[in-house]
Amino acid sequence: MNVIVCVKQIPDPATPGALDPGTKTLKRDGKLILDESDSYGVEMALQLVDAAGGGEVSIVSMAPNGEVSGMRTALAMGAAKGVLVSDPALQGSDALTTAKVLAAAVGKLGGADLVIAATESSDGYTGTVPEQMAEVLGLPSVTFAKKVVVDGGSLKVDRQTEDGYDEVTCPLPALISVTAGVVEPRYPSFKGIMAAKSKPIDTVTAGDLGVSPTGWAGAGQEIVDVAQAEARAAGEIIEDDGEGYTKIVAFLENLKVI
Amino acid sequence: MSDRRADLELIRDTVATLCARFDDDYWAHCDAEHRFPWDFYREMAAGGWIGIAIPEVYGGGGRGILEAAAVLEEVAASGACMNGASALHMSIFGMQPVILHGTDEMKQRYLPGVAAGEIHVAFGVTEPDAGTDTTRITTRAVRDGDVYRITGRKVWTSKALEADRILLLTRTTPLDQCTKPTQGMSLFLVDRHAPGVGVTPIPKLGRNAVASCETTYDDVVVPVADRVGDEGEGFRYLLDGLNAERVLIAAEALGIGRAALRRAVHYANERVVFGRPIGQNQGIAFPLAEAHARLRAAALMVREAAERIDAGLPCGEEANLAKYLAAEAGFFAADRAVQTHGGFGYATEYHVERYFRESRLPRLAPISQELVLSYVAEHVLRLPRSY
Ligand SMILES: Cc1cc2nc3c(=O)[nH]c(=O)nc-3n(C[C@H](O)[C@H](O)[C@H](O)COP(=O)(O)OP(=O)(O)OC[C@H]3O[C@@H](n4cnc5c(N)ncnc54)[C@H](O)[C@@H]3O)c2cc1C
Ligand SMILES: Cc1cc2nc3c(=O)[nH]c(=O)nc-3n(C[C@H](O)[C@H](O)[C@H](O)COP(=O)(O)OP(=O)(O)OC[C@H]3O[C@@H](n4cnc5c(N)ncnc54)[C@H](O)[C@@H]3O)c2cc1C
Numbered sequence: 001m002n003v004i005v006c007v008k009q010i011p012d013p014a015t016p017g018a019l020d021p022g023t024k025t026l027k028r029d030g031k032l033i034l035d036e037s038d039s040y041g042v043e044m045a046l047q048l049v050d051a052a053g054g055g056e057v058s059i060v061s062m063a064p065n066g067e068v069s070g071m072r073t074a075l076a077m078g079a080a081k082g083v084l085v086s087d088p089a090l091q092g093s094d095a096l097t098t099a100k101v102l103a104a105a106v107g108k109l110g111g112a113d114l115v116i117a118a119t120e121s122s123d124g125y126t127g128t129v130p131e132q133m134a135e136v137l138g139l140p141s142v143t144f145a146k147k148v149v150v151d152g153g154s155l156k157v158d159r160q161t162e163d164g165y166d167e168v169t170c171p172l173p174a175l176i177s178v179t180a181g182v183v184e185p186r187y188p189s190f191k192g193i194m195a196a197k198s199k200p201i202d203t204v205t206a207g208d209l210g211v212s213p214t215g216w217a218g219a220g221q222e223i224v225d226v227a228q229a230e231a232r233a234a235g236e237i238i239e240d241d242g243e244g245y246t247k248i249v250a251f252l253e254n255l256k257v258i
Numbered sequence: 259m260s261d262r263r264a265d266l267e268l269i270r271d272t273v274a275t276l277c278a279r280f281d282d283d284y285w286a287h288c289d290a291e292h293r294f295p296w297d298f299y300r301e302m303a304a305g306g307w308i309g310i311a312i313p314e315v316y317g318g319g320g321r322g323i324l325e326a327a328a329v330l331e332e333v334a335a336s337g338a339c340m341n342g343a344s345a346l347h348m349s350i351f352g353m354q355p356v357i358l359h360g361t362d363e364m365k366q367r368y369l370p371g372v373a374a375g376e377i378h379v380a381f382g383v384t385e386p387d388a389g390t391d392t393t394r395i396t397t398r399a400v401r402d403g404d405v406y407r408i409t410g411r412k413v414w415t416s417k418a419l420e421a422d423r424i425l426l427l428t429r430t431t432p433l434d435q436c437t438k439p440t441q442g443m444s445l446f447l448v449d450r451h452a453p454g455v456g457v458t459p460i461p462k463l464g465r466n467a468v469a470s471c472e473t474t475y476d477d478v479v480v481p482v483a484d485r486v487g488d489e490g491e492g493f494r495y496l497l498d499g500l501n502a503e504r505v506l507i508a509a510e511a512l513g514i515g516r517a518a519l520r521r522a523v524h525y526a527n528e529r530v531v532f533g534r535p536i537g538q539n540q541g542i543a544f545p546l547a548e549a550h551a552r553l554r555a556a557a558l559m560v561r562e563a564a565e566r567i568d569a570g571l572p573c574g575e576e577a578n579l580a581k582y583l584a585a586e587a588g589f590f591a592a593d594r595a596v597q598t599h600g601g602f603g604y605a606t607e608y609h610v611e612r613y614f615r616e617s618r619l620p621r622l623a624p625i626s627q628e629l630v631l632s633y634v635a636e637h638v639l640r641l642p643r644s645y
Contacts (some may be wrong), residue, residue: 191307
């Protein structure tokens with residue numbers, strides 16, 4: 001069984017992010033790392049291939065400046081090879097263009113039995129790329145997968161809902177988006193990180209993949225404005241004079257939560 | 259960037275990411291409950307980090323002291339400090355005498371298990387009555403056919419509670435029968451569960467997740483096959499590993515300093531007194547800047563020493579200076595971190611008191627700062643020997 005995982009490389013969430021005032025998009029000029037959201041997809045792919053008794057995990061990513069640090073982490077975990085799409089012409093691409101580009105990268109790898117993405121990325125989190133990719137690739141897609149089992153030519157998915165989960169079956173090949181915490185991602189080992197250095201990453205441009213138009217020209221969306229989120233109002237402090245609880249009850253009743 | 263430096267960065271990043279899962283609260287609990295950090299240890303073993311400096315043929319990573327030091331520094335810098343580093347320290351470098359002087363059979367028997375983290379080892383050198391004057395040890399090993407019988411007492415044997423084997427320095431020839439005091443000592447890999455071995459933890463200031471113990475040996479029978487190298491050469495074998503150990507302890511001290519400085523800077527930015535963040539006062543900011551400067555300078559010496567060891571160059575001066583400078587820099591940073599936190603620095607909640615207690619250790623062990631200076635005075639500056 002062959003699985004392709006989308007891995008987004010994002011600015012380290014531990015360091016404060018910044019928006020480019022001109023383009024109103026996130027600055028991505030520093031070192032990028034593997035989005036933790038995608039580490040679950042990588043782990044799940046490795047486990048599925050393992051359970052299938054053969055096959056390989058490949059990764060696709062779109063990122064500026066030929067960035068591969070985050071891809072190397074996925075390769076160190078055990079993925080075999082990757083395609084990176086990096087191209088100044090992609091700057092300003094919206095989610096749909098990203099989906100078209102990633103779908104073409106999947107095609108470049110010759111497709112797979114299963115494509116995995118995260119439900120949403122940690123930096124952009126529009127949560128729309130996977131479904132758009134599925135549409136472009138003409139694949140069935142299941143979102144919010146929290147458990148995945150391959151059974152012959154089909155996929156059994158427990159799909160997270162607000163109050164439990166649905167059991168969904170779909171034919172392969174397919175595209176799924178997985179939620180955080182579905183599996184425990186392994187840590188790359190010393191041997192893993194050393195082996196990853198020589199695993200192949202094919203770096204291509206949008207032109208190589210035949211995707212156009214891209215960037216600002218291709219975007220169907222426009223970022224009109226970026227505004228500061230409203231600061232949370234200071235809470236109300238209730239001094240407890242022995243009767244404080246009545247005020248709290250009244251407050252909660254007013255909110256209609258009790 | 260050279261390949262080795264690029265690899266080092268990768269090693270640091272990967273270890274730091276792994277360690278981030280074990281946060282300060284985890285370490286505070288291990289410390290308070292005197293609990294060995296088993297889950298942390300197992301993750302490090304599974305990642306192949308414990309065996310990083312053991313040759314590849316024996317299941318290790320085949321890297322040098324530079325890489326081992328990077329691993330231990332990142333462990334300590336995560337906030338694990340000595341509790342984390344000491345859990346791994348002996349397994350990472352302690353097998354050096356076995357690697358260099360053990361028989362092939364001995365290496366096959368122990369090294370893969372140590373590299374995989376399955377065989378725990380401790381180091382028994384220090385004795386209550388000998389102190390730093392190692393040649394005065396009295397733990398005695400007497401040959402009896404195919405075995406040796408060992409009787410004596412050691413103190414501070416770290417990790418003896420968890421250890422399967424103790425690398426033990428003994429006298430096979432009493433001091434008064436040797437022409438030179440450094441002769442007549444032999445190293446053994448003693449089975450810690452053999453009849454006659456006693457282990458009692460020593461209550462101590464810090465690093466309480468890893469006990470250091472008094473270990474007693476009462477007519478303990480050890481097969482000749484567990485003697486490391488030749489009889490009488492133990493002290494020389496030990497010296498082969500000492501510089502490496504200094505560099506590793508130095509790296510651990512740097513890690514503590516980094517952890518302390520990180521917390522101090524965070525607090526100095528957050529804490530507002532007299533209407534301004536305390537870090538705006540130069541009385542708080544400058545010592546933190548100085549701590550940073552000291553740590554960076556010591557780190558250069560640590561790297562220099564590690565590179566020399568790995569290149570097989572003489573490194574006594576560099577290894578000793580690295581340990582001296584890093585121990586002072588780590589302690590200074592930890593002390594300033596407590597000071598920056600004011601009264602809260604004394605509370606366990608902010609963790610800097612734990613860093614502070616542990617930063618005291620590299621100034622004492624494996625060799626005291628005084629004895630390092632003594633080495634430098636005598637061997638580098640050519641001043642008269644002081645003892
Ligand atoms: C007009 C416009 C211009 C923009 N310009 C830029 C720009 O110049 N630079 C910029 O960085 N962003 C830009 N953005 C934001 C960008 O569109 C999204 O961040 C990006 O398309 C992915 O969306 P997301 O992170 O919300 O993905 P989501 O839909 O939240 O992602 C879900 C999952 O899809 C996969 N995935 C998503 N993106 C990638 C990727 N790049 N590589 C691999 N897998 C991926 C991952 O598995 C991810 O977890 C722009 C947006 C708009 C509307
Ligand atoms: C937590 C901890 C863990 C340890 N783990 C281990 C372990 O795993 N295995 C092991 O074998 N040992 C271990 N040790 C022991 C450690 O290596 C010794 O404590 C250290 O070498 C100092 O020896 P000592 O305590 O006997 O000090 P002493 O030799 O008694 O020295 C006492 C003081 O006198 C000073 N001094 C002595 N002689 C001179 C001189 N000539 N000139 C100037 N000053 C002098 C010393 O610097 C020191 O300050 C550990 C110690 C600690 C605290």
